[in-house]
Amino acid sequence: MTAPNPLNVTYAAHTQAPAPRMPASDHQVSSNRHFLHQSAPLPPYPTHHTQPGLAEPLQRTPGRALTHPSIPLPAYGGFMQTHQVKNVQVFTGNADSKMLIEDWIRDLQYLLEAVELPMHLRFSTAVRHLGGEARKLVLNLPPHDQTPEKAFEELRAEYGDTQGSLDPLADFYERSQRSGESPCSYAIALEAILRAVEESQRGGRPFPDRDCKLTRQLLRGLIDEEVYTRISPMKPLLFSFRELQTQLRNLAKESKRF
Known part of the structure; x- marks a missing residue:
């Protein structure tokens, strides 16, 4: 049996190759597009680009403010209403x-x-x-x-009391926190007493060691053991009295006794 000639095989392959496909008519293209649209509809294009796991952003309604139920609206002038603090x-x-x-x-x-x-x-x-x-x-x-x-x-x-005190400074050192009085109120009462002493004895000029006097007396007269335990490690004598009052307010907010 004679082996096939490679040239003849190559020629036969070229002559027997399928004829090239002619481009489809416009009618066929339209039919194919219609078939694709009917069988596999494309998903809608997203209107918001969001990361996985994040909610879609809120849309503002014209003429209406965007609010959130957990965020209170600012009070008059941008400040907290007074009845929210103390009656x-x-x-x-x-x-x-x-x-x-x-x-x-x-x-x-x-x-x-x-x-x-x-x-x-x-x-x-x-x-x-x-x-x-x-x-x-x-x-x-x-x-x-x-x-x-x-x-x-x-x-x-x-x-005010017309009789007055024989020694207002002694009243200051004898003043301690009263039952039912918050530490914040006690601090304000102490400062009011010392201010009255400064007005009557020093012509309104503050004591040079004013902050030290107030802080020492506050710690001495404080009956709230929980607040005392929280304040003492902070080295309150290194604070100004105004800073100490800020710490008292922060502690009161934490314990919801403001």
């Missing part, structure tokens, strides 16, 4: 009132320190918590004296 009663100065002016001043100072209002709102906040003759007394202050400190001074002079 300060209205002081009227009436004879039948059971509230002492020193207690009212202490509570209002506590509120002003906690909310951290700007200076132009501090006086108006004090006025809103006054009524009757006490309110008229404060509103009659000259414009340059319309500050909480001047208001407290006038109210003390009008409604």
Whole structure:
């Protein structure tokens, strides 16, 4: 048997190759596209590009603010509402009132320190918590004296204890935290007593060791053992009294006793 000639095999392969396919007509192309569209529809194109595991971004509705239920709306002026911090009663100065002016001043100072209002709102906040003759007394202050400190001074002079103390500084060192009084309120009360001493004995000039006096007396008179245990390791004598008050407020927020 004779072996096939390679040239003949190559020639036969070329001559027997299938004819090239002609391009499909427009009608056939249209039919094929229609078939693909019917059998395997494409997924819609995403309108938002999000990473796996992340929710799609919220869309703003025209004319409507975007809010979140867990984030409270800012209060008037961008500050916390005063009733959210402490319920300060209205002081009227009436004879039948059971509230002492020193207690009212202490509570209002506590509120002003906690909310951290700007200076132009501090006086108006004090006025809103006054009524009757006490309110008229404060509103009659000259414009340059319309500050909480001047208001407290006038109210003390009008409604304070007329007998006074023989030794106000001794009263300061004898003052301890009272039952039901928060550490924050106690700190404010101490500062109010020492400020009165400075006004009466030093013409309003602060003691050189003012922060040290306040901090030592606060630690000495504090009856809240939990707060004392938390404050002591912080070396509070190295703080200013203002910084120590900030630490007390932070602890109060943690324990929800603010």
